[in-house]
Every structure is written in structure tokens, then in C-alpha cells.
Amino acid sequence: MEEFNKKWFQAVWGCLLLASVIINHIPRWTDAAWAHGAAIETLDTVLMWIMLPLTAIMFIALCINYWRQGERLFWRVWRRWGAALAIGIVATVALVLAVRYFKDGSATIDESDRKMLLGLFAGAGLIWAVARYKFQHCHRKE
Numbered sequence: 001m002e003e004f005n006k007k008w009f010q011a012v013w014g015c016l017l018l019a020s021v022i023i024n025h026i027p028r029w030t031d032a033a034w035a036h037g038a039a040i041e042t043l044d045t046v047l048m049w050i051m052l053p054l055t056a057i058m059f060i061a062l063c064i065n066y067w068r069q070g071e072r073l074f075w076r077v078w079r080r081w082g083a084a085l086a087i088g089i090v091a092t093v094a095l096v097l098a099v100r101y102f103k104d105g106s107a108t109i110d111e112s113d114r115k116m117l118l119g120l121f122a123g124a125g126l127i128w129a130v131a132r133y134k135f136q137h138c139h140r141k142e
Helices: 007-029 038-069 071-104 111-136
Strands: none
Touching: 007 038, 038 071, 071 111
């Protein structure tokens, strides 16, 4: 697991992730013909199929590493991730509402968006609550 902490690995991974996000958003930002061409679509698909499974594998490996270091550490990290996810959702909702208000003059959320946000909040809250409970009730091996 030490290879995940090396600077060259983090730099390459960050650059690939940033490139994947940028390539994915290029067709949304412009109406130029090259942005909607086969080359950009192929590059987007290739980067997505490289980054998505490898990110999932790295996440699982990181969780296994935390679990091996200690059960309490694992649940503490998950509790922090749940709280950070909830805070991120709140910040995103506030930003979207602000942009809609300044763009259209009305800050409303559609019914489908409300259901999605409720699901995201419920998921983040569930992660936080389960991780908090498990962290506080871990069996200490002494």
C-alpha cells in the first residue's frame, strides 16, 4: 500500500483523473465540431474505462488497508467520509441554488432533483451514522 503514497503515483493519478473530467466536459462547454467528434468520444470512453475500475480498486484496497491497521481506524475514516459527503452535498446545493437565482431570478429545485438530493443526504447520513456507531462500539482487542 505504500506505492499509493508515492509522489509520482499521486501526480500521475491526479493528472489522469483531471484529464478524464475535462475530456468528459468538453462537449458540454462548446458546440465546435471537433468537440463532438469521434476522437473526443473515444478518448472519453477510454479514460472512463481506465479510471472508473482502477479508482474503485484503489478505494477497496485503501479500505482493506485501513481495516488491517485497525477496526476503529476503518470506522473513524468512514465516519469522516460520510460527514464530508454530507457537507459537500450541502455546498453543491447552495452553489446550484445561487447560480439558478442569479441566472433565472428564481431558486427552485425540481421534484426529481429533490428526490435525488434526498437520496444523497440519506446515503451520506447512513454512512455517517453506521460508521459512528461502529466506531464507538468497536471491540477492543487488548
